[in-house]
Amino acid sequence: MKTILSLLAISFASSVFAANELPDRQTELPAVKKAMDTDYLQPRSLDQVPETEFGKMVKLGYSLFVDSQQMRGEFVGNDQNCVNCHMQAGQKANAAPLWAAYSAYPAYRKKNDKVNSYAERIQGCFTYSMNGVPPTYDSEEIKALSAYSYWMMMGGLMDRHGMKGQAVPEVSAKHLQAGAKGADFPFPDKITKAFPVEDRSSLKGRGYPKLAQPEQTPSIERGSDVYSAYCSTCHSADGQGIRGNDGRSYIPPLWGASAYNWGAGMHRINTAAYFIYENMPLGKSATLTKQQAWDVAAYVNSHERPQDPRFKGDLQENRDKYHNHQGYYGQETNGKLLGKDSYPSATVDGQ
Template structure:
C-alpha cells in the first residue's frame, strides 16, 4: 500500500468517526430532545392545539371535517350565517354569556357544550362530540372570540307565527320560484364535485332530522323571512315565508331516536314534529 493511500484512508476514517460523533452529539442534545417531545415524526402525531381559526374551519366545513359525528350533509354555518356573525340568523356573538341556561326541551340547565352537541344530534343528524375533543375546544374558542358583549342585537332566530293556517300548495309554488334554484327542486341541496356543501339539503336523508329547530314551522318561517333567499332577507312577505316553511319543514326527513326524552316537564311547542 502506498503512503498516500494510507494517509487518505486514515483521513477518511477520521472524518467518518468525527461525523458519527457529531451526529450522536446532536441527537442527544437537549434542544433536539425537547423538539422530539413536540415533533415525534413517524412515531406519533402532533397534539392538535385548539384555536379560533380551526374552530371556524370546523364550523364552516363541518360535514367534511367531522364525518364521524355528522350524518347530514350540512355545515353549522348553513344556518348560523356569515360565520355566526349575522343578526337574526342564530349569531354566536355573545353566546358564551348566555350559558349555562335552562331549556324546556331538555328539562334542565345546559352548558354551551351541551347546546352545540344538541345541534350535532339534531340539525346535523349526527352524534355528540366528547367535551374535550379538539374540534369542540376549537369551536368554543371561535365563539368566544366573537363574544365582546352579552347584549347583542338580533340574537337567536325570531319566530314567525300567523293566525291563518299555512297553505302548503302555495308554499310549493314559492319554493319552486324562490328556493329551488339553490336548494334544488327535490330539496336535495347543491354540492361541488368533491362534495363540499354549496347549499344544504332541506329534506331527505341528508337533511336535518325531525328534532331540529328548522323542522319546526315557527322557527323555519322566521329564519326564511329574515334571511332567505340568501342575500335577500326580508324580500318575502310574511305569508310567503309562512307557506314555504310549512312546505319544506314537513317533508320527509330522518327520525330522532331520543325524541321521547324531549320536554320531560311538558311545554312542548305546538309546531313540534313529534
C-alpha cells in the same frame, strides 16, 4: 354566586347522561322581536386572531364551523355545515350569531331543572341539526368551537367598551365550555360592570327574530308555489340542494336523508319561518311577505327527513313527549304519516 356555582356543577354532571336517553337540547329560544336599530355587537376581523396556541384553537373552531364536513362520518352525519343556518361564519345578527349565544350560557331550564352549558348546546346541534354523534364535552372540537364563539363575543365587547387594540384574554377550558353567563366568568372589570349577568342572554341580534303568527294558517300548498318561485333554483325542486363535481354539497338539502333531522330546531315551522324571512332567498332578506315565509316553512318541513334521535319505536309517544310545538312530525300530511318512513339517524340506527 353560590347558586350559580352549584348550577355550574350540575351542568358538568349532566354531560354524563343515562345511556339510551338523549338530553333535550333543542328547546326553542325565547324568540324576541327584531331590534329596530343596527347597534349589534361587532366581532373583530379574523386577521386579529393571535398566532398563539389559543389563537390556533380559535382558528380551528372557525374552520370546523364553516367546513363541518371535515367531521363527516365521525361527528357529522349529513350534508350540513354549521354555517348553513348560522350565517356568515356565525357572525350575522338575526341568524343565531355565536357571539350572542356565547354570553347566554350556562342557561338554566325550568322544564327539567337542568343547566345547559355552552358546550352542551353545541352538542345538541351536532345530534339534531347535523344528524351526528357529538364530540365529547372535553374534545378539541368542542373546545375549539367554544373558543371561536368566545373570541368573537369578547373582542366585540372590548371594542365597545373602550378596549380597542387590546388582546382578547385567554380563559381556561372550563370557562370556555361553560359559556359567559356565570357570575364567575373572567371578564375584564370594565365589562363586568357594563354587561351584568342579567343582560347576557339578550344581546341584540340573538337567535332568529320572531314573526307574529300569520293571518292565514300556514299552507303547504301555497308554500309549494313559493318554493318553486323563490327557492328551487338553488335548493332544487326535489329539495336536495346542489352538489359540486367533487361530490360535496354547496347548497344544503332541506329535506331527505342528508338534511337536518326531526329533532332539529329548524323542523319547527315557526323557527324555519323566522330564519327564512330574515335570511332567504340567499342575499335577499325580507323580500318574501311574512305569510310567504310561513307557508314555505310549512312546505319545507312537510317532507320526510332523518328520524328524531330520541325515537324509541313509538311515533305517537315520541310526538307527545318531545313535539309539543308547531311541526308535522307524527302527523298525517298529504296522505303520509311523517316520521314513519324517516331516514336513518346516527343515534337510532347506531351508525
